Amino acid sequence: MADQYARPSDAAALSAVSPLRWEEPPEGPVIVLLDQRRLPAEEVELVCTDVPALVDAIQTLAVRGAPLLGVAGAYGVALAAVRGFDVEEAAEMLARARPTAVNLAYGVARVRDAHRAAVRKGGGDGRAAAAAALAEARAVHREDAEASARMAEHGVALLEELLPGGGYRILTHCNTGALVSGGQGTAFAVAGALHGAGRLRRLWVDETRPLLQGARLTAYEAARAGMAYTVLTDSAAGSLFAAGEVDAVLVGADRIAADGSVANKVGSYPLAVLARYHHIPFVVVAPSTTVDLGSEGGADIEVEQRPGHEVTEIPVPPQAAGAGTGAGVPVAPLGAQAYNPAFDITPPELMTAIVTENGVVSPVTKAGLAELCDRSRSGNGMMSI
Numbered sequence: 001m002a003d004q005y006a007r008p009s010d011a012a013a014l015s016a017v018s019p020l021r022w023e024e025p026p027e028g029p030v031i032v033l034l035d036q037r038r039l040p041a042e043e044v045e046l047v048c049t050d051v052p053a054l055v056d057a058i059q060t061l062a063v064r065g066a067p068l069l070g071v072a073g074a075y076g077v078a079l080a081a082v083r084g085f086d087v088e089e090a091a092e093m094l095a096r097a098r099p100t101a102v103n104l105a106y107g108v109a110r111v112r113d114a115h116r117a118a119v120r121k122g123g124g125d126g127r128a129a130a131a132a133a134l135a136e137a138r139a140v141h142r143e144d145a146e147a148s149a150r151m152a153e154h155g156v157a158l159l160e161e162l163l164p165g166g167g168y169r170i171l172t173h174c175n176t177g178a179l180v181s182g183g184q185g186t187a188f189a190v191a192g193a194l195h196g197a198g199r200l201r202r203l204w205v206d207e208t209r210p211l212l213q214g215a216r217l218t219a220y221e222a223a224r225a226g227m228a229y230t231v232l233t234d235s236a237a238g239s240l241f242a243a244g245e246v247d248a249v250l251v252g253a254d255r256i257a258a259d260g261s262v263a264n265k266v267g268s269y270p271l272a273v274l275a276r277y278h279h280i281p282f283v284v285v286a287p288s289t290t291v292d293l294g295s296e297g298g299a300d301i302e303v304e305q306r307p308g309h310e311v312t313e314i315p316v317p318p319q320a321a322g323a324g325t326g327a328g329v330p331v332a333p334l335g336a337q338a339y340n341p342a343f344d345i346t347p348p349e350l351m352t353a354i355v356t357e358n359g360v361v362s363p364v365t366k367a368g369l370a371e372l373c374d375r376s377r378s379g380n381g382m383m384s385i
């Protein structure tokens, strides 16, 4: 079950608001989510008291973005453990909630395995196993925040190496800021670090149809940060490249295959082709938890297909984008068919680099990516569910 609590849309309060937190009110532990479907017009918090409510929030993009899905999945398994729900069943439900972002399965497996180990060790002491599950979920959350800060450092250093001096006009797609992370995000964290150093001349923000994560969420985060930013339709990006107005493209990722193929928000692949044609750096920024060494190449990545009404209807607030209710205003003839993949696949040969918390791989090769991941996984290897 999820209750909703509206908050004043106060900019000062916003800066302190996290997209997800664990709380332990007297009536029992809950996961509190900032409902990203309602942003930027309203700050509404969803209070999830059980796993089905969290699964629904994930599937309707109230909570979204690969790294944060890993954190949400981790806390979802911990919620099951602490509230005495079936942990194995909860792990299965959560891992299947969205198929492409590998972080979700990773976060779920981390906490599920910690719980299993504690059960084996504790001989059925449920409280000890629940405490171990919550501790592991907090570790997943903390590690993602730490990874975000390190990605920002590596990303800035890479841009300074690629494009020495001056300020940068960065084009980004979808939303990759604090709303998708335990920290300040992935690609947007690099833009934020550039902004903090006075090196961000302009942030070009693709609106990112159909759910408008760019126009709604990246613009919201850029405004809060005081960045110079401009929203554009996805189809206008080409003319910006042609006009020489883009210095680099920074995007996130939902799953990176072993060969470096990247699944990211639909529209990323065309940007990579444009960047290659115009000789502009195309850089993917993602934590190592987004790399799935079990997927050999792009063909192994399941691309989530979403409901057609997200394309054929314009969402009507307060049922904002991603509500999944079909409560929008039709823009296509009723009954129109729609093609609505949530992601597309960019091959490694179109990328300049992949930036992770452990460093940069450029050019993007299978060996280079594996080496980067091995360095990061000495403590917490990728676990599949």
Ligand SMILES: CSC[C@H]1O[C@H](OP(=O)(O)O)[C@H](O)[C@@H]1O
Residues within 6 Å of the ligand: 064, 065, 066, 067, 173, 174, 175, 176, 180, 186, 187, 213, 251, 252, 253, 254, 264, 265, 266, 342
């Ligand atoms: C850096 S994770 C953000 C990543 O997730 C977005 O997808 P969605 O909004 O459907 O969760 C998009 O692919 C972003 O690049």
